[in-house]
Amino acid sequence: MATKPASATLPKSAAISKGYNFASTWEQNAPLTEQQQAAIATLSHAVAERPFPANLSHEHISGRENGLSVNTKDNTWEDSGAIETVLVNTNQFYKWFTDLESAMKSETEEKYRHYVNTLTERIQTCDDILHQVDATLDLFNELQLQHQAVATKTKTLHDACDRLLVEKQRLIEFAEALRSKLNYFDELENVATSFYSPNMNVGNENFLPLLKRLDECISYVESNPQYAESSVYLVKFRQLQSRALGMIRSHVVSVLKSASSQVQAAIRSSGGSKAAVSESVEASVIYVRFKAAASELKPLLEDIESRSSRKEYVQILSECHRLYCEQRFSLIRGIVHQRISEFAKKEALPSLTRSGCAYLMQVCQLEHQLFDHFFPSSSEDISNLAPLIDPLCTYLYDTLRPKLIHETNLDFLCELIDILKVEVLGEQISRRGESLAGLRPTLHRILADVHERLTFRARTHIRDEIANYLPSEDDLDYPAKLEQSAESKSGTTSADENPDVFKTWYPPLEKTLSCLSKLYRCLEPAVFTGLAQEAVEVCSLSIQKASKLVVKRSSPMDGQLFLIKHLLILREQIAPFDIEFSVTHKELDFSHLLEHLRRILRGQASLFDWSRSTSLARTLSPRVLESQIDAKKELEKSLKATCEEFIMSVTKLVVDPMLSFVTKVTAVKVALSSGSQNQKLDSVMAKPLKDQAFATPDKVAELVQKVSASLQQELPKVMEKMKLYLQNPSTRTILFKPIKTNIVEAHIQVQSLLKSEYTPEEVQSTINMVSIQDLQAQLDHLL
Structure with a gap:
């Protein structure tokens, strides 16, 4: 605008x-x-x-x-x-x-519209590109589906190929397994042809491999009985195996006989016979030459030992052991027999036993070494060599047996047991190990015979030398024997301070202890216990019989001390034996049989009434009576009774007047307390004790003097005799202690009566009895 x-x-x-x-x-x-x-x-x-x-x-x-x-x-x-x-x-x-x-x-907004138009164009372009991409993706998806279809078909083809390869491999393995199984059956013809070949023998290098292959075929056919005709093939295989094992046996026999012949020829060429060969020739020819001659068997025998897990080879190996032992025994039996016979002619029984065992141990060790050369795996079992060792040991046993039967010397028999048990079995065989183990059965047999003979001779010795011993005058010459021994002991010089104490013993005692000391280490505990119980019992009875003879010959006190002395020695000497002296005896009692038969004959009982106690079975059944005897307790009992008897006899010897006086006083007091119908007697007893005829101060003084004289004269003699019989001071002290007690007790009782019935003047001036303290000092001085 x-x-x-x-x-x-x-x-x-x-x-x-x-x-x-x-x-x-x-x-x-x-x-x-x-x-x-x-x-x-x-x-x-x-x-x-x-x-x-x-x-x-x-x-x-x-x-x-x-x-x-x-x-x-x-x-x-x-x-x-x-x-x-x-x-x-x-x-x-x-x-x-x-x-x-x-x-x-x-x-x-112009630039924004321009920008929007630009964006719209680009969005359109993008949409076009997206349409193209979608089309491309559709093509790609279709291509991917086609690729998956191709991959699936390819994988299926590969899997099929793999399955075909696996199936092919399985068929190949099956064919090979089938062929390997058929090989065992096909081997029959090959092995049979080889074994029946005229050139085949045990020495052939192909023999052992063929035998091994034959064993494999047998094992396979045995483990697969489900195969057709397996039993037929097994029979044929076993026939071939039996033929092969027979060839082995024949070969072993041939080689062993050839080796024995060579050894025998070498012995003859050395100038000696088989029974009189020297020890040097024995070692060099019989063992070294035989080992060299039979060395060709070693590989074969080792191969058989390696197959010992099969029963057929166990049998052939056992047969080879037997054949070997037979050949060796035939070769050396004459030499062994000759050696043992020479020992028997020259030496006594103990030395013969020692020499014979030493020689057999040498032979056994050499034979074991030779056997180990041929059978290294079988040598550990000593039973394999038993057919050779046992007959050789029998020569020694047959030589010793007659001598043992006639041997009566206990010392020789004990020495034999010591040789066999300690020297041979305990030292030599244990130290040398299993090489000598084959000797054990024979040695134990000989040892058992020696034990039996020793037991018999010990019982005979106890019966003849102890139970039935007849003492001489010199044996019963007590106390003269002890006095002579004491004199000789006092007269000995310093060089001879230990005289033979056995000379003062009663001979059966010395024989008993000597016999037991020998038997203790030689016999079994059960056997020794029975013999010891019997010997102690018999010895104790023999000593008691001898003590009665000593009483007649000398005096009762000598007899008592004789018995105490020997019973103490016997008790002391048997104490180290760690045994029980108690023995149970069983015997059959038929004493009731006669009464039962009488009742049956009288008709009071039936013979066939099995429900009653009078039946035939019960009538004829004996009663078993048991009795237990303890020789040691019986010995203690006898010793105790003898000691008590001796104590009472010495007590009476010394203080008998006092004991009689106390007894009379006690009787008077008892009569007064109980009353009496005799007036005259009452008037007499009514008097005071000192007015009684037996109890006047003079009478009491007289008996006190008698006792005092006995204390000073008789008791020292008793003590001297005790010292003569009982050398041990402690034993005398133990035995004298109750004597002293009895003497002191008698004095105490008399003093008590004097104090109550007599005046002090009468006690001191007239009776004048020794005080208890002085008496004890006097008695102690005697010890």
Whole structure:
């Protein structure tokens, strides 16, 4: 829109005035901030620089409504002084303003429309591209589907190929497995042809491989009985195996016999017979030459041992062991028998046993080494060599057996047990190990025979030398024997301070202890217990019998001390034996049989009444009676009784007057307390004790003097005799202690009566009895 400057003279229109006033009023009521004003100024400058729209003329603006036109020359409203068309009302102004605003908006939005058009074109282009992309994607999806179809067909083809390859491999393996199984059956013809070949023998290098292949075929056919004709093939295979094993047996026999012949020829060439070969020739020829001659068997025998898990080879190996032992036994039996016979001619029984065992141990060790050379895996089992070792050991047993039966010396028999148990079994065989284990059965057999013989001889010795011993005068010469021993002991020099104490013992005691000391380490505990119980019992009875003879020969006290002495020695000497001396005896009792038979004959009982106690079975059944005898307890019992008897005899010897006096006084008091119908007796007993005839002060003084004399004369003699019989001071002290107690007790009782029945003057002046303290000191001095 173009405006012309208005003349200064033209009045302004009312609309303009109102508009101006409105703007002023608006400006006043709503003032702008500095920032807003700066923004308006900036917009004003920007609008001022913009060109007019194309549909407007720079010179004028024409309006259609009411012929109104506005012409402006300047850019500012304030400078616009002339307007072509006069705006006469508000409507015209608003219309004009609207057109102007539209023009301005159109000019302002032009670039945005251009930008929108550009964007629209580009969106259209994008839409076209999207359509092309969608088409391309559709083509790609179709191509992908086609590719998947091709891949699926290819995978299916590959899987089919893999399955065919697996099936092919399985068929190949099946064919190979079938062929491997058929190979075992096909081997029958090959093996049979080889074994029946005239050139085939055990020494052939192909023999053992063929035998191994034959074993494999047999094992396979045995483990697969479900195959057709497997039983037929198994029979044929076993026939071939039996033929091969027979060839092995024949070969082993041939080689062993050849080796034995070579050894025998070597012995003959050395100038000796098989029974009289020297020890050097025995070692060099019989063992070294035989080993060299039979060395060709070693590979074959080792191969058989390696197959010992099969029963056929166990049998052939056992057969080879037997054949080997037979050949070796035939080769060395004469030599062994000759050696043992030479020992028997020259040596006594103990030395014969020692030499024979030593020689057999040497032979056994050499034979075990040779056997280990041929059968290295079988040598650990000693039973394999038993057919050779046992007959060789029998030579020694047969040589010793007759000598053992006739041997009566206990020392020799005990020495034999010591040789066999300690030296041979305990040291040599245990130290050398399994190489000598084959000797154990024979040695234990010999040892059992020696035990049996020793037990028999021990019982005979106990019966003859102890139970039935007949003492001589010198054996019973007590106490003379003890006195002579004491004199010889006192006269000995320092070089001979230990005389033989056994000389003072009763011989059966010495024989008993000597026998038990020998048997203790030789016999089994159960056997020794029975013999010890019997020996102790018999010895105790023999000592008791001898003590009675000593009583007749010397005195009762000598007999008592003799018995105490020997029973103490016997008890002391059997204490180290760690055994029970208690033995239970069982015996059958038929004493009730006669009474039952009488009742049956009288008709009081039936013979066939099985429900009653009188039946035949019960009648004929014996009773088993058991009795337990403890020899040690019986010994203790006898010793205790003898000691008590000795104590009482010594007590009576010393204080018998006092004991009689106390007894009489006790009897008088008992009679007075119980009363009596005899007036004369009552009048006599009614007297005081000191007025009694047996109890006057003089009588009491007399018996006190007798006791005092016995204490000073008889009791020392008793003590000397005790020292003679009992050398141990502690034993004498133990035995004398109750004697002392009895003597002191008798004095105490008498003193008690004196104190109650007699005056002090009578006790001190007339009776004059020793005090208890002095008596005890006197008795202690005797020890």
